[in-house]
Amino acid sequence: MEHINKNNINQKIKNFILNAIQIPDLRDDDNLFETGIVNSLFAVQLLTFLEKSFNIRVSPEDLLMENFQSVDSATSFVLHKQSV
């Protein structure tokens, strides 16, 4: 079940990013910001999407770019927030 949940979250995040940017594919570990795939302003959109789609609240303690820098890290972050 946990595996299915992780895959669902991963796919949803990937779809959201791919829907917003001009690239044919995205690897789960691609660093979105350092590689310039998205500009830093996209971070707020991604954060809003995560809060809305997965019913989580991003708090000041979560305020690290590492939590949002790739599909993998955002997926882990959502799973972590859902477990607490």
Next chain:
Amino acid sequence: MISFLSEIQLELYNSFKGFVKENIKPFACEWDKSAEVPYKTIKKMGKAGYFGSFLPKEFGGQEWDIVTYGLLNEAVGNGMAALADLLTIQAMVSIILLKWGTETQKSEWLEQLASGKIIGGFALTEPDTGSDIQSIETEFIDDGNCFRLNGSKKWISYGQIADLFVVFGKINGKPLACILPRKSEGLEIIPINNMMGYRTAKLARLNFGDIRIPPENIIGKPGTALSLIAPVGLQYGRISTACAALGLLRACFEESISYASERKVSGLPLGDKEIIRSLLASMGTDLNAASLLCYSACRAEDEHLPEAFEKVLMAKYFSSKAAVKAASNAVQIKGAAGCNESDPVARYYRDAKIFEIIEGTSQIHESILGKLFLDKTHKEELLSA
């Protein structure tokens, strides 16, 4: 007025308009001339709950939705744009503390901001960076016990009277934000006067001379201040500016309609002339378009939609440009009378231009929106290939 407003939203909008009609509009020209809004007016706005419009009740707010916040800005912008700017700044500081502040920071500052007991300042722009916020040079140094702040900020709205600033800088190259109370030792506030528009906005330059910042005044963590903290404030700033521009646009339309109906030239109403009707048609259409864009953006923000970012950019971009055009045409319709400082349209003309500069210039909006649209189009092409 747009049709989707609820009864409560409409009722609040009417109360905002009533407040502006009684407390702001009749005095706006005089205040503009003296570059001073009486403190008792700011206090009245605080008492009416305007500075805490969207804040939770636990922090003294009204818990109004963002559409209502937009309506408030429209109403105040209709009376005096520079006073709407006070709502803008207060909201930018408040939302940053609400979203990213610690519990201590929230309980210490939010209620005071909501009541208008203290005025906030958003210290991002620097003398040499302008809209290019990534290039800011203000620096934090960690000395082991606290942080030391050095650098300068410029064009800070209400900086002359602000009690509390949210300041953006960098630490070891990573963006960082902090709270800076006015009383901090090493803070120099230099008034900037003689602005073309927004004359009462009390602009200032801030110089930071090795100011001690205790760790408890840091907001968030290094690396996120320009990508996650500032954009949240700027989003609310743009909503406020877009709706205030809509308010000024509405004021231009109201003044122009009234003048075109009453003013007679060679015994005939001015409005009988095709050229005047043409100007009114353009203004009225822009007014409706701006209204739809603004409240669609507010609704998207209320619903917490990721596309709210794009919608707010479009609303601010369109409303500010439309306000400039409407103000120019309002002066044109009134002729020499509209060029006199005692006529409100002269002020609208000067104030409208400021909308195109604050919270990101129109050119910055074009650059971001242009890229967003290009990316979307390419994505659609890729999917259909």
